[in-house]
Amino acid sequence: MVRRVRGLSDRAIAWIFVTPTILLLLAINIYPLVWTVYLSFTNYRANRPNREIEWVGTRNYERILSDEGVWENLQRTAHFVTFTMLFQVLLGFGLALLLHKRFKGHGLWTTLILLPMMLSPAVVGMYWKYLFDPQIGIFNYLINGIWDFGTFSMTSEVALAPWAIIIVDTWMWTPYIMLLCLAGLRSVPDYLYEAAEIDRASTWRKFWNITLPMVLPFLMLAVMFRAIENFKMFDLVFELTSGGPGNTTRLASIDLKELAFDRWQTGRSSALAIILFVTVFGAMNVFVKLMNRVKAR
Amino acid sequence: MADIRIDRVTKRFGDVTAVNALDLAIKDGEFVVLLGPTGSGKTTTLRLVAGLEKPDEGRIVIDGTDVTKAQPAERDVSFVFQQYSLYPHYTVYQNLAFPLKSPLLKWSKPEIDARVHEVAGMLHIEHKLKNKATELSGGEMQRVAIGRALVRRPAVYLMDEPLSSLDAKLRAELRVELKRISVELGATILYVTHDNVEAMTMADRIGVLNHGRLEQIATPRDIYQQPDTIYVAQRLSSPPLNLVDPSLFGIEAPAGTSTVGVRPEDITIGQPSGVEGSTTLVERLGAETVAVLQVNGTQIQALVDPQATIGEGETVRVGVAENAPMFFDRDGRRIDAPRAGG
Numbered sequence: 001m002v003r004r005v006r007g008l009s010d011r012a013i014a015w016i017f018v019t020p021t022i023l024l025l026l027a028i029n030i031y032p033l034v035w036t037v038y039l040s041f042t043n044y045r046a047n048r049p050n051r052e053i054e055w056v057g058t059r060n061y062e063r064i065l066s067d068e069g070v071w072e073n074l075q076r077t078a079h080f081v082t083f084t085m086l087f088q089v090l091l092g093f094g095l096a097l098l099l100h101k102r103f104k105g106h107g108l109w110t111t112l113i114l115l116p117m118m119l120s121p122a123v124v125g126m127y128w129k130y131l132f133d134p135q136i137g138i139f140n141y142l143i144n145g146i147w148d149f150g151t152f153s154m155t156s157e158v159a160l161a162p163w164a165i166i167i168v169d170t171w172m173w174t175p176y177i178m179l180l181c182l183a184g185l186r187s188v189p190d191y192l193y194e195a196a197e198i199d200r201a202s203t204w205r206k207f208w209n210i211t212l213p214m215v216l217p218f219l220m221l222a223v224m225f226r227a228i229e230n231f232k233m234f235d236l237v238f239e240l241t242s243g244g245p246g247n248t249t250r251l252a253s254i255d256l257k258e259l260a261f262d263r264w265q266t267g268r269s270s271a272l273a274i275i276l277f278v279t280v281f282g283a284m285n286v287f288v289k290l291m292n293r294v295k296a297r
Numbered sequence: 298m299a300d301i302r303i304d305r306v307t308k309r310f311g312d313v314t315a316v317n318a319l320d321l322a323i324k325d326g327e328f329v330v331l332l333g334p335t336g337s338g339k340t341t342t343l344r345l346v347a348g349l350e351k352p353d354e355g356r357i358v359i360d361g362t363d364v365t366k367a368q369p370a371e372r373d374v375s376f377v378f379q380q381y382s383l384y385p386h387y388t389v390y391q392n393l394a395f396p397l398k399s400p401l402l403k404w405s406k407p408e409i410d411a412r413v414h415e416v417a418g419m420l421h422i423e424h425k426l427k428n429k430a431t432e433l434s435g436g437e438m439q440r441v442a443i444g445r446a447l448v449r450r451p452a453v454y455l456m457d458e459p460l461s462s463l464d465a466k467l468r469a470e471l472r473v474e475l476k477r478i479s480v481e482l483g484a485t486i487l488y489v490t491h492d493n494v495e496a497m498t499m500a501d502r503i504g505v506l507n508h509g510r511l512e513q514i515a516t517p518r519d520i521y522q523q524p525d526t527i528y529v530a531q532r533l534s535s536p537p538l539n540l541v542d543p544s545l546f547g548i549e550a551p552a553g554t555s556t557v558g559v560r561p562e563d564i565t566i567g568q569p570s571g572v573e574g575s576t577t578l579v580e581r582l583g584a585e586t587v588a589v590l591q592v593n594g595t596q597i598q599a600l601v602d603p604q605a606t607i608g609e610g611e612t613v614r615v616g617v618a619e620n621a622p623m624f625f626d627r628d629g630r631r632i633d634a635p636r637a638g639g
């Protein structure tokens with residue numbers, strides 16, 4: 001039998017430990033969420049706090065879901081999330097495979113590669129604005145060194161801007177994926193490769209049957225974190241392009257911010273926020289199920 | 298099938314000399330067991346033959362080809378690792394089929410299937426073929442690991458304590474099975490263990506390793522009856538060899554004798570010729586009984602008749618069977634003595 005501390009039951013002790021967390025969660029997560037749900041059914045405007053709040057039913061949702069602009073916006077966000085994930089997985093895994101070789105100076109290289117990740121996204125946005133500058137930017141200079149495209153602007157041309165934000169996000173966050181892949185690679189016990197060596201397996205087979213299955217759970221976890229973050233992407237892109245030119249880099253969060261704090265349509269923006277929340281939540285649930293399947297393999 | 302020659306091979310890890318000038322020739326189709334305690338260099342020796350380690354000095358020749366610098370895949374060996382090292386994402390079937398899918402072998406699917414089932418049957422794991430490798434007990438994993446080595450017909454089989462994690466019954470069963478397989482296939486096997494029963498029952502020849510050096514290599518019978526050193530005699534004695542002063546039993550020892558070794562089974566109790574001693578502990582192990590005795594302040598272990606009604610704290614006469622003692626000089630080397638049948 002476990003001796004009770006000063007007459008408190010195990011259950012009471014458990015409650016004492018979790019109560020602060022529960023209170024905090026209620027105050028800063030659950031309450032705002034419930035409040036947002038409520039506001040999304042009203043015409044509340046945060047810049048007119050004294051006006052009477054009117055219940056409008058599902059009108060906010062109807063208007064958002066029938067708004068072409070919102071759908072385009074979600075498509076842009078999906079484009080951004082898909083390509084950043086694709087590039088970051090390919091580059092991150094590739095770099096991890098290189099660094100795993102433990103060549104001379106690999107520690108220094110790892111640190112250097114990790115640097116972008118440690119900067120603030122807003123700073124990265126500002127910084128790349130200069131790198132992308134058509135006149136003085138080093139990016140254009142380097143690209144024109146490879147192939148002469150003449151004058152072009154990554155951030156202000158409609159065809160290029162969506163790729164500009166993908167390039168910058170990839171530059172910043174590939175190290176993150178790489179780091180988790182590296183952890184995955186380090187978790188593969190040497191004896192598996194030795195066994196495969198004895199069994200005279202080809203290099204390709206070793207990669208496909210040992211390396212990849214062992215790293216996949218790590219990779220999927222990294223992708224999940226990054227995909228959620230990028231679905232909510234705001235600061236980096238806002239600094240870099242402010243959603244422009246036109247609406248070409250106007251991602252969901254930028255749209256949301258403008259609706260809520262430039263046009264002060266708090267009710268409608270709450271409805272949009274709830275829609276985005278449900279979308280991410282649903283997608284992640286599917287992803288987590290998939291991930292558990294991979295892990296159980 | 299092939300023969301192996303290990304030519305004065307040395308392997309060091311920093312300050313540790315794991316294998317020290319090892320000389321060993323294994324004939325085609327021979328079953329050689331290396332016996333030694335943990336840390337004596339057994340695993341390293343196998344890894345050197347497999348090519349997973351490269352020797353600092355010496356040569357390794359398999360089937361007439363110098364493979365000292367060859368990659369593992371070029372040597373055509375199979376290896377049962379001390380830790381199971383199964384492919385965790387694979388089923389038992391896929392684990393067993395893996396070596397047969399090497400680009401160097403061109404087996405058809407039905408051939409692979411037949412072979413996998415044959416080996417699985419041999420090791421009693423046919424009902425587990427569909428299980429994931431991680432869903433097995435330790436003993437089952439080890440059998441799959443053995444199976445993975447047996448599916449192929451390599452030049453040489455290398456086995457690193459493959460039976461050590463199995464329960465006694467299965468171990469005894471697989472001991473017989475492995476011996477049978479080796480005879481049937483005419484396989485060249487280098488097998489390492491710290492278990493002298495395994496060594497005695499399976500080996501054509503036993504090599505005893507001591508800190509990376511080969512102390513002696515001989516047939517089980519010879520190495521048991523004619524150990525070159527105290528170390529070898531100790532390794533092959535269970536319960537432990539009694540090492541006593543020549544004067545203790547009044548044995549007539551040849552010149553230069555510093556220690557006399559008497560096996561527990563060679564201690565006699567109740568013979569009038571013996572000296573007086575007392576029992577301090579009697580361990581009844583079923584098939585055998587071990588008596589721990591005190592004779593003139595020296596502790597002696599004896600194997601006694603399980604039927605005997607010997608009890609603890611009794612005074613008995615303790616002696617040594619005729620021609621049984623082994624005489625060792627100051628360096629632990631045996632002094633050749635006249636022995637019956639020896």
Ligand SMILES: Nc1ncnc2c1ncn2[C@@H]1O[C@H](COP(=O)(O)OP(=O)(O)O)[C@@H](O)[C@H]1O
Binds near residue numbers: 315334336
């Ligand atoms: N990779 C290694 N690095 C450093 N020392 C090692 C390594 N492998 C083995 N050794 C050392 O070599 C000696 C022999 O080890 P090993 O061959 O594993 O012995 P055994 O298999 O007989 O237990 C031990 O002292 C061990 O610590």
Ligand SMILES: [Mg+2]
Binds near residue numbers: 336339341379
């Ligand atoms: Mg070992």
